[in-house]
Amino acid sequence: MTLPAFEYHRPSTLSEGLKLLKNNAGKTRPLAGGTDLLNNMKVGLNPAEVLVDLTGIESLSSIECAVNQPVKVGAAATIWDLVQRAEVKENLTALYQAGCGVGAIQLQQMGTVGGNLCQDTRCWFYNQTKHWRRARPLCYKTGGDQCLAMKKSERCHAAFCSDVAPALIAYDATVKLSSADGEREISLADFYTRDGKTYNVLQAGEILSEITVPAGAWQTKSAYVKLRSRKSIDFPQAGVAIAVTEEGGKLTGGKLVLTALGSGPMDIKGAGNLFKGLSVDSLDVEKISSLARECAAAAANDVLPVANMTWRPAYRRRMVEILIEESLKKIFINK
Amino acid sequence: MATKQIIVLNVNGDDHEILVKPQQTLLEVLRETLGFTGTKQGCNEGSCGACTVLVNNKPTLACSTLAVAAVGKEIMTIEGLAGQDGTLHPIQKSFVENGAIQCGFCTPGMVMSTKSLLDRNPNPSEEEIKEGLSGNLCRCTGYAKIIKAVKAVAAG
Structure with missing residues (x-):
């Protein structure tokens, strides 16, 4: 498969890049690491007549990262450059584990943080060659009026498979969205729509330009665990990020965020209360198992795996509790 | 266009x-x-x-x-990677000596990933070697000898 023809621009300033995106709105896509976009384009997905390569914009590749300070990451900074920093590795464990879980080393060194957050949703019926797809009717994501994975559904159920997004949401990260007409800052959780077709809130000509992890993240204990067929390369079949805060030996709150179990990352609302007030010393293997069961029950209504990836939805749903348990063990027992 | x-x-x-x-x-x-x-x-x-x-x-x-x-x-x-006169790079030499090549199709990618790994970490553990080469698939499944070859070149 070869790439279709397109125009290529590599602006050196953000304003120049945003102007190009605005002038070509509707027929352009931003390009960064290329690991998702270019391979999708080879099979006729993510069509674009113009690609605007953001990697020439220096400000988009910067990383400001110091302990106890907000972390500011340019969207075109690579996953590798962010997560291999000693401060991240030692303190922001879920982010480190999520970054190391992305594909393999090549993909971490090429792929960007912004690209990982904006990656296209995935589905068996969508991530196929043009010829394979031609044998079936169009689905919501390819311009049709049905979901091939979940019949009679009124929306697209393609799965959102980012590893980095759940970890960043667990830290309450925010994102800056920039366009030629201005900027806005929203929480990363609100960036996603949970619809497989239009899976984020980006408008035409707008890009995700910066990610901010609040200073509070440095005080958390966190972990990310991913379910996949092999230990590398594969996208998650399910993923769990947990970040908890502690004071005087007691948990004061926490976040549980799931990925690859629906069309967007899921911030499980009831989880914080389940963590609150627990004594850290009391969290032995047994207590962690029962806490994981409670967390999984709280997540049960949000989780909606469908038959659009290798492993069966029932198995992926069942694994949520196990993954939560593993994450909690990583935080409180293995450390 | x-x-x-x-x-x-x-x-x-x-x-x-x-x-x-x-x-x-x-x-x-x-x-x-x-x-x-x-x-x-x-x-x-x-x-x-x-x-x-x-x-x-x-x-x-x-x-x-x-x-x-x-x-x-x-x-x-x-x-x-090889010298101007065709002398093999130590990584290539180690792959040859350890029989880390079966059909040879994955070998150039494996060798380049090994170079990158050893540039970052000259003395990787077996786990680090596996992780460093985890983005390279060998369709002959000859991983054991590839790992042996990387260990050998790291050991000098």
Whole structure:
């Protein structure tokens, strides 16, 4: 498969890049690491007549990262450059584990943080060659009026498979969205729509330009665990990020965020209360198992795996509790 | 739309002035325009690692990189690893001596990933070797000897 023809621009300033995106709105896509976009384009997905390569914009590749300070990451900074920093590795464990879980080393060194957050949703019926797809009717994501994975559904159920997004949401990260007409800052959780077709809130000509992890993240204990067929390369079949805060030996709150179990990352609302007030010393293997069961029950209504990836939805749903348990063990027992 | 353009690519220390279309991948240009056929096309979708080259010393999948995006960067392919007189690089030598080559198709990618790994970490543990090469698939499943070869070259 070869790439279709397109125009290529590599602006050196953000304003120049945003102007190009605005002038070509509707027929352009931003390009960064290329690991998702270019391979999708080879099979006729993510069509674009113009690609605007953001990697020439220096400000988009910067990383400001110091302990106890907000972390500011340019969207075109690579996953590798962010997560291999000693401060991240030692303190922001879920982010480190999520970054190391992305594909393999090549993909971490090429792929960007912004690209990982904006990656296209995935589905068996969508991530196929043009010829394979031609044998079936169009689905919501390819311009049709049905979901091939979940019949009679009124929306697209393609799965959102980012590893980095759940970890960043667990830290309450925010994102800056920039366009030629201005900027806005929203929480990363609100960036996603949970619809497989239009899976984020980006408008035409707008890009995700910066990610901010609040200073509070440095005080958390966190972990990310991913379910996949092999230990590398594969996208998650399910993923769990947990970040908890502690004071005087007691948990004061926490976040549980799931990925690859629906069309967007899921911030499980009831989880914080389940963590609150627990004594850290009391969290032995047994207590962690029962806490994981409670967390999984709280997540049960949000989780909606469908038959659009290798492993069966029932198995992926069942694994949520196990993954939560593993994450909690990583935080409180293995450390 | 998509008019050809003249670019200069620095491959293995030499500048090459070539005419490319924007949609040509680095892999296509290396193999078909410049004749560096040591870099292999495997899955062509960023999964197998057979096309791994070093771009500014970072292991990079040439199938998922546009040639036009590699302008101004230093590209190293498997052809750039051996000496001018054909003397094998220690990594290549170790692969040969340890029988870490079966069909040989994944070997250029494996060798380039090994170079990147050893540049970052000259004494990797077995786990670190496995992790460093986890983006390279061997369809002959000859992993044990590949790991042995990397260990041997790291041990000097």
